[in-house]
Amino acid sequence: MVGMGPYVDGHVLSWILFMPGATALFLLAIGAVLRGFFGSVGLPGEVWRAIALGSTGLTLLLAFAGLFVAFEPETMGLQLVEYADWLPGYGVQYFVAVDGINLFPVLFVTLLVPLVLIVSWRRVERSLRTFVFFLLLLESAILGVFLSFNVLLFHLFWQLALVALYFIIGIWGGRDRIAVATKFLLHGGVGAMLMWVAILVLFRLNLEANGVPGLDLVSHPGSPAPGLLELAIPTTESGLEWWRSQTWLFLAFALAFAILLPLAPLHGWLPDALAEAPGEGAALIAGLLLQLGAYGLLRFAVPLFPEAAESLAPLIRVLALVSIAYAGLRALYGGDLNRVIAYLAMVQGGIIVLALFSFEGLGQVGSVVGIVSRGLVLAALILLVGMLEERRGTRWIDQFGGLARPMPLLALLLGVAVFAAVGAPGSSGFVFELLALAATFEVSARVGLAGCLGALAMALCLYRIYRRVMLGPLEIEANRNLPDLSGREAALILALLIPILGVGLYPNPVLRRIEPSVLEVRRQILERGVLSLEAEAPRDPAPSANSTRVTEGPGSPVLAASGEGQ
């Protein structure tokens, strides 16, 4: 690593992962000491927030100056691996690493959390210290989810993230906050618990197969047990207990991920959560939490249970399409801007799932771009709507109209964000939707067409809403004298819009880093002998045969030109 000092060198991931959480505990300890020994009331909340901002800012700096710089784009497999014994007897090891798939989500997380802290500066006053504590805890938890390569470690962080967000919604949310927080926790909890049982079964299977406990996703020399990706899990029940089959394990994992994506029948919590959570919480949910579902599918569910994923793929595609159609329809009638954003998230989530379950390298690259792009776009939209609500006191679409006249800056930024949301060329959304839908077309023209139509419908819907809110006559008196965004607010939004435009205009640096890792994951799947992928490409030179196909896609001059041409 470049000049990070002796303590950080080789441990940059741990620093990034634990810096926010450790700051939270440190602040707690300082407060306790001050109260206990000096009888003071402890540090004021503003100081907490300032220290937290410093800590998250440092994390961001580490992520870019340490992680991103040290990351070698052309390397396949894991980098910056850190491995330590934690509970070897239970198969739980501290195993964090980064590859092309989680690199950009991690960068995004470290970017968003300080922004949210800044946004909260004037808005969160009540129980400020608790808020800062949970926010820092949440950042560590979500980073842990993205970085963990041990299945149970991943799950621990996953549950921690759910609990932290539960408190954020429940304490600082709107009128129905407690009911919504509970709904959120129950949805997330059921998914997490079933995944947990599946992890126990995996633990059992690995123990039976190898005789040593281990839950690492991939093999590591430090562990006696081979990685779970090398474990042969039976596909059919064939006399064994039913729950040992891939299908059930896959379903248990996929349920947890589908709830967070969210897919259509499991989405009930999301619109309510975005509508009731505080603006900061909504940005965290839409920006960070939703991406965990897609990431989990990509990293865990599909590679661990490829045959089950493949055999269930048609069903999942149908679910994704239903989800897209349903969300598009609901968005047409959504009166609350945050609810519209929730449905937008569902449409994009559906497209990510279509891309993933195309089992094309192209699509998987697209879904990684989609994870980051969706997070950036949704967070920007939610924050913009929050700023609008702060001025006008409502998010109801009917209450707006012609806002571009009093607030040109807001109109401009929101316009860019909406463009990115609908996948207009020049934005990261374009790269994502192009890759995703192209991969879907390769699988089935009908599904691809349906996906395109869904994306198109959502685009029309968003344009309509944008026109209704920003353009047209300024009819409502209350809207006439709304102050425009301040420079600070505009800068905040720009911090999210610049990456969106950067990825859209020049996607190569991003795609170059994602591709090798996607290829590596596909190689691992192929080594486990997935039937139809085998049929596509000859068994022996499978990786290379696929790699040429994939590199043709994102790296092709056509795509790059079309991106840069805007």
Place this chain on the structure above:
Amino acid sequence: MEATPMQWSDLIALGPAGATALGALGILLLSVLLAPRTPERSPGAPGARVSRSSKGSGEDELARMRVNLLLAGLATASLALAGGFAFSRLMSQPAPSPLSPMLALDGLAALSILVVGLAAVLVIWLSTSRLTAIRIPYGEYYALVLLGLAGSFAALQAENVIVLFLGLELMSVATTILTAAERGKKHGLEAALKAFLSNALSSALLLLGIILLFGATGHFDYPGLRDTLDPARGLDLAGLALIFAGLAMKLALVPFHQWLPDVQEGTSTSVAAFVSTCVVITVTLAWLRLVLHGLPDLHALLSPVFAGLGVASIVLANLMALVQRNVKRMLGWLVIAQAGTWILAFCVGDETAFGAMIFYLVAYALVMLGAFGVVMTLKGGGRELERLEHFAGIAESRKGLAAIMTLFMLAVAGVPGTVGFWARWHLVGALVAGGELVLAVIAVLGSVVSLYICMQVPVMMYMRETLEEEVTESATNELLVLLLCAGIVIGLGFWPDPLLPGWGMGLLDFFESSVGSSVR
């Protein structure tokens, strides 16, 4: 078998129960000797409270405190002695005595005694400073607790169904008296009556079952029962069913559960903590001993029984806990749900499962004691605040207490970072290993509901506005016990398998081997 002369070392088996019983007697004696002279000051007498508050002399208060601490220390010492006997047996692991004893102090018994004894010590130190406020006489309180524990230890060491019965009976009687010990509490007498009737009924069931078994096999002793019991005979089956019904009633498993929530609500919090830790754990471990030592391998017969009891308890108790507004009552229902969860280990019935169950019991005891301790220490206007609404806004005035309570509630639900997570991991893992996946999923879904139930308390504490109740400071001993519990809950949450220096193995392995060492 050739009768060998009795050795002194054979008497060690009498040690735990004997030490505790002697401690109880000593405390009774001392409390009489040290009792305040003037009649008006005798604790518990009508009007004592008024006269005390009107005089309120600090010297009086101090003297009372000294007596209280002395007696609590004495109780702890006798429990430590009992624990010492158990511990020495665990360290040495001698060959079983050739005599066929009434009591045996083998690995399982010693471990059980240590678990129950530790929980009891925590209960005692949690309640010392509360005794004055709730007008329970110290001497009687500690003596009754110790007597109950003597019975509990006897039941945990039983090698004979009659000893099992006598031990459980002693424990139940002591508990019943304790239930009614706080005078003037609203539902105190009702609770005591319920405890008494349910105890009587369960003892009757147990006794009838024992008699039927004796009639069928001619044996009271565990080894004899084990060799002669034949589940194909109707009489044996009936006796077994009655014994199990009696034990299930003492453990408050659905459908024999009705008494527990009422008792928890009606009695004072320290007694509720005693019932929901020491009593419940004793019944479970004594039951385990009966199954391991006293019964032949009846796995096929017993597995559905335990599965039915467990699943019914998990489902019904969780549903009932959903609608409770009284925290103690809610915790009572949660006790039933938890008992239903750990009883599922009997469905698998191997050493791993029972080791996991003991781990679960330890975790459960810490967490439940912590939760009851928080309820106990939250006082407002001179009384305990036990309704859910009373917790509103506590996070503003008592930050540390709110955080600790949140921790315990998360631990009950098994959220990672707490010992509850690993307890569930082991238990459900054992269920998965034993092939009982349906039971595993039910247990886990039950814990999602438990999560919702438990989160009601943090929701109140953090998300609602305070009711402006006057909140007093907590006593030091309560805070120390709470911090100890919280520390262990977090510590075991991150390092659930600490290496035990004396044995060179982890905690769970140690539990397993203790269970295994006593399986014949």
